[in-house]
Amino acid sequence: MQIFTLFIRKLAVVTFWFFVWEATARIVANPIVIVGPVEAFGRLFELAATRDFWSNINYSLVRILFGFVLSLGAGVTLAILCSISKIFNTLITPFINVIKSIPVVSFALLAVMLLSPAILSIFIAFITVLPIIFFNTYNGIQNTDKNLLQMAKVFRVNLFKRIRHIYVPTVAPFVVSAAESGLGFAWKAAIAGEVISLASRASIGGAMQTARSFLMTADLYAWTITIVALSFLMEKAFFLLFGRIKKWQ
């Protein structure tokens, strides 16, 4: 019963905002400036019936996920190396701090000069997520209970067992939390990068750029709805796959 009430409440909130959106669009009455939800969703269904729509999603999704996975591997590896070696830490941490501060716009514009449009999304997803994964994993390693490590040392427990039973359960929830928020960042940043850098038209960002150039506002709205929906689905899928690890400890 409670779930039903919650569902009705959520539905009421969504309906209210859709109504506000539609009303605003009708008041403005200029489809180049704003289109209402009826037109936006209508256009989305039209686009979804085309092959290009799905190939654009496929193009961006595969690249962004690839960049994300690369970043996950690199972030965790660098955090481990920085925890082991002070010299490495001194060398790498400032570099990743700088990456963290550089806006996506700069990366996108710089990358477009260096890289082919085909790998631009991979690069932006990678570079955006790297600091998040790195710093969270590093903090996780530093947060490992010193008393447990001392206990393992006294009993001469080997490194493999220390990693499996102490480090992994401690650090994994940090990595999963970082990956969860990183995934959303990667998705948004990479598409923004695709738009800014006039990446391949085969990408979502490319399709948005084309829609903007030809003042196809309904298409822009339809793509935005698609991005939000995909981001939501990815977040849910990630939670289903790895959510349990967050409660490991």
Add this chain to the structure above:
Amino acid sequence: MAIELIGLNKAFGDKRVLSDFSLRLERGITCIMGPSGKGKTTIVNILAGLIRPDSGEVNIPPDTKFSFVFQEDRLLEWESALTNVTFVTAHPKQNVAKALELLAEADLSDSVNKRARELSGGMKRRVTICRALIADYDIIILDEPFKGLDAKIKPRIMDMVRNHTQGKFALIITHDPAEAEYLGGRLIDI
């Protein structure tokens, strides 16, 4: 084998904890008693090589292995009671039967598969004692091992410790004279 602590001095900042402390350990149980802040834990930590004395000598044979019940439980909260016990052995799978025996002796048969975080304070304490007893090392240090155990189970656990430390160097820190008396062995009051 002889174990000797000779003329140990240790201060933490301005606070002098040990002053020319010496101890010769014999095989069997040795209880160290004394009020809080007198350096009992410092002594066992120096013996196990966890902290260094400011001066003095620790004479133990090289490569001596220690078994330890720490003042805090130091359990892997996310692992089962059984895994916590076998964790300190070189071959956990080969030591499952032995671990189960020890856990049964500590009246924990029903909790072997429960995660440490699901256990009560007293149960956790018993797991740490089982963990220390499975590691069949020559020196066993127990820092307030019976803390938090209820009066009903305590004698059983003290018997368990006494039986499993026979022929070994067992150094037990306690606040309770009754515990020291029950365990027998040497008593050092500091």
